[in-house]
Amino acid sequence: MPSCFSSLFGAAAQPADQLREIKTTTRLELHQGKRINQYRRGLKIGTGKHGEVYCCTNERTNEIVAMKIVKRSGPRDRLRLLRRSHQSSTSDRLGTTENSIRKEIAIMKVCRHVHLVELFEVIDDPTKDRICIVMEHLSGGQVQWADENDKPLLFLDQTRRIIRDVIVGLEYLHFHGIIHRDIKPANLMWSSDRSTIKIIDFGVSHFSPSERMAPVPNRNSLHHQFKALYDPLLFPASDLLKRIGTPAFLAPEVVWFFDPDKEASGTSSDTLTSLTNENVIPNQRPPVTKAIDIWSLAVTFYCLLFGRTPFSVPPSANCNAHHSEFVLYNLICTHDWDVGETMGAEQVPTGGRRPKDPGHDGYTVIHLLDQMLQKDPRRRPSLEKIKKNAWLLRDISKPTKWLRDTAPTPPLPKPLSLAWFRQLNSV
Numbered sequence: 001m002p003s004c005f006s007s008l009f010g011a012a013a014q015p016a017d018q019l020r021e022i023k024t025t026t027r028l029e030l031h032q033g034k035r036i037n038q039y040r041r042g043l044k045i046g047t048g049k050h051g052e053v054y055c056c057t058n059e060r061t062n063e064i065v066a067m068k069i070v071k072r073s074g075p076r077d078r079l080r081l082l083r084r085s086h087q088s089s090t091s092d093r094l095g096t097t098e099n100s101i102r103k104e105i106a107i108m109k110v111c112r113h114v115h116l117v118e119l120f121e122v123i124d125d126p127t128k129d130r131i132c133i134v135m136e137h138l139s140g141g142q143v144q145w146a147d148e149n150d151k152p153l154l155f156l157d158q159t160r161r162i163i164r165d166v167i168v169g170l171e172y173l174h175f176h177g178i179i180h181r182d183i184k185p186a187n188l189m190w191s192s193d194r195s196t197i198k199i200i201d202f203g204v205s206h207f208s209p210s211e212r213m214a215p216v217p218n219r220n221s222l223h224h225q226f227k228a229l230y231d232p233l234l235f236p237a238s239d240l241l242k243r244i245g246t247p248a249f250l251a252p253e254v255v256w257f258f259d260p261d262k263e264a265s266g267t268s269s270d271t272l273t274s275l276t277n278e279n280v281i282p283n284q285r286p287p288v289t290k291a292i293d294i295w296s297l298a299v300t301f302y303c304l305l306f307g308r309t310p311f312s313v314p315p316s317a318n319c320n321a322h323h324s325e326f327v328l329y330n331l332i333c334t335h336d337w338d339v340g341e342t343m344g345a346e347q348v349p350t351g352g353r354r355p356k357d358p359g360h361d362g363y364t365v366i367h368l369l370d371q372m373l374q375k376d377p378r379r380r381p382s383l384e385k386i387k388k389n390a391w392l393l394r395d396i397s398k399p400t401k402w403l404r405d406t407a408p409t410p411p412l413p414k415p416l417s418l419a420w421f422r423q424l425n426s427v
């Protein structure tokens with residue numbers, strides 16, 4: 001089993017036998033609306049597309065946990081199913097809220113890593129209309145990155161540590177063939193002691209066997225649960241082509257659309273003409289791979305540095321919500337991004353969009369963003385390469401050891417030395 005790593009300044013492997021067992025409970029008892037099984041419900045700490053998250057106390061252990069409660073089907077699911085004329089089958093359920101929570105659970109069950117939120121229990125009672133997932137409570141809160149004037153809140157060393165933690169967590173996911181698909185500051189949370197960042201929300205994540213680098217598990221391996229991820233009904237390949245995620249963080253290949261008018265005449269609408277530079281949208285969709293997470297990570301990195309997203313629709317575009325999304329997607333596909341004169345709360349000079357002095361931090365950071373925000377996903381670097389960036393490694397005392405310890409692959413055995421052979425022959 002790949003190691004789990006503790007944290008920021010040096011990684012200590014956590015042996016697999018110390019991992020907590022994930023419980024599956026098939027009985028859900030609601031007591032006076034205030035308690036679900038042994039969990040006493042406290043404050044609501046979050047609301048998302050798929051459900052509500054509550055802070056709860058496990059009355060048996062007194063542990064504080066987070067519980068996400070998801071209705072098996074929402075009103076939109078029911079409408080979708082009503083529109084279907086034939087009998088509902090498993091494939092009809094694809095895309096429903098229940099399916100989305102099932103994917104999230106399948107992924108959380110197998111991904112055990114210090115930079116990913118930890119799942120404790122799944123309460124899935126077939127006679128009840130809700131599924132509950134009990135997980136560690138990340139009381140450090142979401143990463144806050146901009147003040148009310150859209151100025152960056154974080155200092156550069158804080159940004160560096162956050163991004164580094166996300167890279168390590170994401171590298172683990174990618175190694176196992178999982179694409180997160182919704183990396184953004186709101187899905188990065190601080191652990192209770194605020195020492196570690198954890199990635200949350202696997203509701204739109206995708207498992208792609210072709211992206212998997214880890215050895216395929218056999219039946220006896222600890223990772224036999226991975227078999228659940230190989231279900232093509234749960235993770236159909238076509239899912240990857242859907243425009244899912246958060247608009248400002250989506251990669252060009254995700255928002256890709258082909259505009260034949262534009263190809264013919266060079267323009268398609270007045271708004272777009274004024275916003276479009278000379279880059280054009282490729283007439284063939286680039287491959288949608290784990291590189292979409294590298295793009296979203298770069299957008300997140302940009303947000304932390306500058307307090308705003310790199311692509312946004314200017315108020316002057318003056319368009320309705322639907323059109324403004326289209327304008328945003330066009331910007332993502334065709335436009336370059338700019339940078340402020342300074343980055344971080346301490347206002348370190350960037351040197352502009354094309355810094356010239358390789359000795360300055362601005363040069364290293366903008367250059368890294370430049371690589372990660374390549375419109376063509378094939379030109380974006382892998383996380384393994386990004387991790388070696390000098391600026392990201394800055395405050396790590398033993399970078400080679402850190403890189404080795406945080407790699408999701410077990411280290412390769414050292415090649416047998418000549419001395420060893422000599423010793424063997426002399427026996």
Ligand SMILES: Nc1ncnc2c1ncn2[C@@H]1O[C@H](COP(=O)(O)OP(=O)(O)OP(=O)(O)O)[C@@H](O)[C@H]1O
Nearest residue numbers: 045046047048049050051053066136137138201203
């Ligand atoms: N383990 C946790 N500890 C503390 N707060 C959490 C935890 N998990 C989620 N939250 C809070 O609940 C919110 C919603 O959770 P989550 O993003 O998982 O739900 P979702 O329905 O998938 O949301 P989305 O609309 O972003 O897809 C989060 O933004 C966060 O503020």
